[in-house]
Amino acid sequence: MNTQSLYHLVVLFEETKPRLSKSISYRSPSLPYPFIIRKPLKKTKHCNSNTSDIQGSRQFNQITVETMNISELYDIEKCEEISFYSGNPTVETTEGIIHIYKNQREVPRCDGMVTSTMLCFFSVPSHITVKDLLRFISPMRNVIEELKIVKDGTPNRYMALLKFRTPEDTYHFYDAYNSTCYSTLEQEVCQLMYVSHVEITHPSIGVAFPTKDLRELPSCPVCLERLDEPVQGILTTILCNHTFHDGCISQVEDTICPVCRYVQSPEILADSQCADCDIRENLWICLICGHVGCGRYGQKHAQLHFEETGHTFALELGKTLVWDYADDAYVHRLAVNHEDGKLVQLGPNSESGNKKLDLISMEFSAILTSQLESQRAYFESQLDLVTTQSNERLEEMESRVESALSTARAAEDKLSEIIKENGVISRKLQQATSLAQRLQKDLEEERALNKSLLINEKTWRERTEQAESEAKTAREECRELLLNLELRDKLNEIGTNEELTKDELESCEISLQPNNSQKSNRRRRRR
Incomplete structure (x- = not known):
């Protein structure tokens, strides 16, 4: 397969x-x-x-x-x-x-x-x-x-x-x-x-x-095609690292790109200056669009150009050093000819003029590569650590938010239950208040009725006592009247029989005994 x-x-x-x-x-x-x-x-x-x-x-x-x-x-x-x-x-x-x-x-x-x-x-x-x-x-x-x-x-x-x-x-x-x-x-x-x-x-x-x-x-600054060898199938040139095939070169007026023109033309390099100011020293040219700006020892227009456009790579004019603003380090990896200082592409079987210098250069490149690799691994580990910590903090905050939401939901449920209970208690309190008011009104009516009854009782008692005294007086008068009537009858009877003389009648004294039967009758009547 x-x-x-x-x-x-x-x-x-x-x-x-x-x-x-x-x-x-x-x-x-x-x-x-x-x-x-x-x-x-x-x-x-x-x-x-x-x-x-x-x-x-x-x-x-x-x-x-x-x-x-x-x-x-x-x-x-x-x-x-x-x-x-x-x-x-x-x-x-x-x-x-x-x-x-x-x-x-x-x-x-x-x-x-x-x-x-x-x-x-x-x-x-x-x-x-x-x-x-x-x-x-x-x-x-x-x-x-x-x-x-x-x-x-x-x-x-x-x-x-x-x-x-x-x-x-x-x-x-x-x-x-x-x-x-x-x-x-x-x-x-x-x-x-x-x-x-x-x-x-x-x-x-x-x-x-x-x-x-x-x-x-990335894109080629001339033809704007993607610079990727497996995709394009075209090797990039060593001068400007662009895919300079026929279609790309036909779109520009000069034979080389602006970066190569600045590097290979000494007269242009001597007259060059910053595009934003008049500084002519410590100039950097953007490898993406060819913008020329002053370095960090001037007014930092090259760095400002990176911050505005995002073009990360810049070449120092007069030198072969490439600076990466994103990594804040040199990233040049091109071989330099010792005779004329031009950039060349060495094949796998090519020989250098000075083997010792080549060995030292290879050793330096290996050390630099290992150091850069270790720095890359270190910063990647730091980035992973920061990412892990951020994820942990995010998860912790999400858990806190979730717990706060659950607590708020429980509080809302409890509040709704309390509101319901408060409504029931309020209705009961209202019913009890109305019942108390009704009972208070009934009590006041009973008290007024009792007061009037007491007044009536006192009045009727006084009337009863007065009636009893009047009845007693009437009974005494009636008794005396009856006695007088009986005495008159007796006297008439005696006078008729001529048992007593008129003088005897005038000189006599009459004493009356209370009648027990009449007293008992009076008591029965009272009862």
Whole structure:
């Protein structure tokens, strides 16, 4: 079985405002997610210095994404109504930057077995229209599910993303079309790469930080193509480290790039000055765009240029030293001829003029490489430590927030229960208050009634006593009257019988005895 390794690309659309739809996103199910999403941090003046390997211009340009469904595109008999406001509904426009990363981790590939269903057309010339591209891929249109045409600020170039139905179809398409010409009249070669992830990011959802396995592909300052040997298939020149093939050189007026012109022309070097001030010493030229600025011993215009544009590499004029502003160290790795001081490319079998100097240089390079490697390992460990601590702090804060939320929920539940109990108690208190008021009113009425009854009782008692005294007086008078009547009758009877004389009657005394029977009768009457 034929087994080889391949590299996957990761495409990141960094937008200023969220405008692209989620349909452009793609994730390979068998490969790990290459980004770390973090919440947006507070912007500072050092925000341009990114720790990842980001190179090239950081200017936001207009990005256009045109989506084509291949199966529906070739089905001319099928009609479908698409609702949209205005313009072409399959074309999306936004503003941002397209980052293309190369995954440094190799993925083994066997015959007919791949881990992705998306391919990317690199640097398609603009004179090859979308119609020509569809005609170019028409023999295998049945295995293509979707085609996306991506255009940004790159002049005369665009990029295409192809999504296939199965991984086997992706494998066959890659083997059939990679490194083939678009037509018999074209010199341009079809450049295909496997794509593992396509993501969209913008400040509202946070910042996507690439992992250490990703390296962003830089662009040539002349032709703006991606500088990657496995992708381009073209060796970079030793003078300017650019892909100076025929198409690249034909776009510039001079025979060399601005950096090489400053290095190789002494008269230009003597008359050169900073682009922002009049300083003529300690000048640095940007290897990306050719901007000339003064160093840190002047007004630091070269460093300000890096902070504004993100161009990391600068060459000191008059010397062969290359400075990396991102790593804050020298990064030159080119050989220098001892006779004329020009940059040369040494092959594996070439011999130097002085073996001892070459050995010393090799030893110094080895020591420097080991030291840089140890520093890289140290700073990567420090970065991993900071990342781990940040993750731990984030998890701790999330746990604290979760516990606080649970406590707040429990407090809210308890508060709701207390409010319910308070309502029940309030209703009971209201009922008890109304009952107490009613009882108080009844008590006052009873007290008033008792008071009136007592007054009536006293009145009737007085009346009773008065009536009894009056009755007693009446009885005495009645008794006396009865006695008088009886005495009169007796006297009349005696006078009739002539038993007593008139003188005897006048001189006699009559005493009356109380009648016991009458007293008992009176008592019975009282009872």
